[in-house]
Amino acid sequence: MMSDAAFLSRLREKLGTTGVLMDPAQCESYAIDWRRLFQGKPLVVARPSNTHEVAAVVALCRDYQIAIVPQAGNTGMAGGAVPDASGRELVLSLARMNTIRSIDPVGMTMEVEAGVILKTAQDAAAAQGRLLPVSLAAEGSAMMGGIVATNAGGLNVLRYGMTRALVLGLEVVLPDATIVNGLRHLRKDNAGYDWKQVFIGSEGTLGIVTAAVMRLLPQPKDSVTALLSVPHPQAALDLLACVQSELGDSITACEMMAGFSLGLVEKHFGLRRPIADGEWFVLIEAASTLSGLREATETALGHALQRGFALDGIIAESGRQAAELWQLRERITESEGKEGKSVKHDVSVPIPLIPAFLRAADEAMARLLPGTRINCFGHLGDGNLHYNILVDRHTADEVNVVVHDVVQRFGGSISAEHGIGQYRVAELDRRRAPEEQILSRKIKDAIDPDGLMNPGKVLPRKSAHGH
Ligand SMILES: Cc1cc2nc3c(=O)[nH]c(=O)nc-3n(C[C@H](O)[C@H](O)[C@H](O)COP(=O)(O)OP(=O)(O)OC[C@H]3O[C@@H](n4cnc5c(N)ncnc54)[C@H](O)[C@@H]3O)c2cc1C
Structure with a gap:
């Protein structure tokens, strides 16, 4: 098409040839998500190297009415970072924007561009004796723009909160190509609306996050990691409450895993659990800047063992x-992936209801698909479970509905940390109160009136609703 040729030539003028990928082989990795569930076809992949280039791409896309799919590390679990199959959407990769602009060990902040890999940011902070607490298994590939755009959770939420709790400032490019610089390094800033909150967790549907100011913490000097087997999920909760009473907020992580989950890891990675078998396992980590943590942890865990x-x-x-x-x-x-196909759930329920939720969900699954294997693990201290069913994906919709019905009954969320992407759009739309969906749509329409930012992600495409 003529207009495509003109668009692409103007894109090359703005970004140079290194900033534009068109060869299908080069575009391949940008077109499919980490889970290989969503295969799209980008019109082109744009790789701007700074915020002004991002704004130039966005302006051009607005002029030509081309939809934009932002992509950072492409480790997202909800298919949010890949284009649809129309061949009409541009993937905007932030990977070249990988500068750590500053680290301030006194003010305890760090300013990073969107393409900085999480692990790189963590290491840079650690080199200055400071901690960037966001931590997740994909940290070697996930990038700060994606971390912010998904409001990532991970392993340390129990103590430090989700990404939202750690973002002090943002720079964003709006769909009309305006650059909004809110990169303030402030702990306290109550001046007007805190607009950055709308972009954190917006999964690329409102604008492009180009840089962020992150809050840092003192790097703990000491950490203690323990693995325990527990007879049932209620015992895991009792264990957590017991050690929380004794160790307070030193506990940074409390992960629960079914014995079945560890069996998968043993099978596919040859690792061995170093303690006697159990139905469930709990991994606890405590960290402190003070001494005496190990003794305190030993005492606390001793009490938990004594109390059964x-x-x-x-x-x-x-x-x-x-x-x-x-x-x-x-x-x-990864073991689950090697084992075969699965239908994943990333749900949260109020923490004390976890055991009852698991009983109800297991019963519901047994009724739907008797004998199905369930790989359940998650962030116990956050009430967040990955309740994954090892079945062929053709039953996915049915399985989702059954599990999410139970989640809804327990007052939970169908996406605790992975976001909505394209994977959960229909489920969210079906289950959220209409008033909440209408409010979300108003926010989207106000910021992105042309609907060019990551269409069909988080909210249904407008046409799906007939307007
Ligand atoms: C093995 C594994 C373990 C994981 N564990 C966890 C976990 O414990 N907790 C957790 O929360 N997540 C986890 N994830 C999911 C994933 O790592 C996170 O969602 C992560 O934040 C995604 O970052 P990314 O850079 O890969 O983003 P991408 O996948 O590239 O993008 C994710 C979404 O953000 C949008 N986006 C990306 N960059 C920008 C930007 N600069 N501006 C605007 N929008 C943007 C995309 O359009 C997309 O909608 C895991 C993933 C894997 C593969």
Whole structure:
């Protein structure tokens, strides 16, 4: 098409040839999501190297009415970062914007561009004795723009909160190509609407996050990692409450895993659980800037064992052993992939209701698909479970409805941390109160009136509603 040729030539003028990928082989990795569920076809992949280039791409797309799909590390679990199959959507990759602009160990902030890999940002902060607490198994590939755009959770939410709690300032490019610079390094800023909150977790549907100011914390000097087996989920909760009473907010992570989940990791990665078998396992990490943490943890876990909340346990003797224990947790998702197809759920329920939720969900699944294998693990301390059913994906819709019905009954959320992307759009639309969906639509229409920012993600495409 003529207009495509003109658009592409103007895009090349703005970004140079290195900033524009068109060859299908080069575009391939941008076209499919990490889970390989959503295969799209980009019109072109644009790779701007700074905020002004991002704004130039957005302006051009507005002029030609081309939809934009922002993409950072492409590790998202909800298909949000890949284009549809029409061949009409531009993928805007932030990967070249990978500068750490500053680290301030006194003010405890760091300013990063959207394409900085999370692990790189963590390491840079650590080199200055500071902690960037967002941590997840994809941290070697996920990028800060994606982390902010999905309001990522991960392993340390229990103590430090989700990404939202750590973002102090944002720079964004709006759909009309305006650059809004809100990169303030402030702990306290109550001046007017806190507009950045709307962009955190918006999954690319409102604008492009080009840079962020993140809050840092002191790097703990000491950390203790323990793996325990527990007889049932209620015991896991009792264990958590017990150690929380004794160790307070030193606990940074509390992960629960079914024995079945560890079995998958053992099978596919040859790792071994170092304690006696159990139906469920809990991985606890505590960290502190003060000394005496190990003794305190030993005492707390001793009490939990005495009270029957745990059956067996081990405290890592070295950093290496701690890393090995974490591997048991972090390899679960990959092991599940190696085992075969699955229907994933990323749900949250009020923490005390976890045992009852699991009973109800297991019963509902047994009725729908008797004998189905369930890979359940998650962030116990956040009430967030990955309740994954190992079945062929052709039953996905049915399975989703059954599991999400139970979630809804327990007052939970159908997306605790992975977002909505394209994967959960219909489910969210069906289950959210109409007033909430209408409000969300008003926000979207106010900021992106042409609907060019990541259409069909988070909210249904307008045409799907007939207007
Ligand atoms: C093995 C594994 C483990 C994971 N564990 C966790 C976990 O524990 N907790 C958790 O929360 N997530 C987890 N995830 C999901 C994923 O890593 C996070 O959602 C992460 O934040 C995505 O970052 P990304 O850079 O890969 O973003 P992408 O996948 O590239 O994008 C994600 C979404 O954000 C949008 N986006 C990306 N960059 C921008 C930008 N600069 N501006 C505007 N929009 C943008 C995209 O359009 C898309 O909708 C895991 C993923 C994997 C593969």
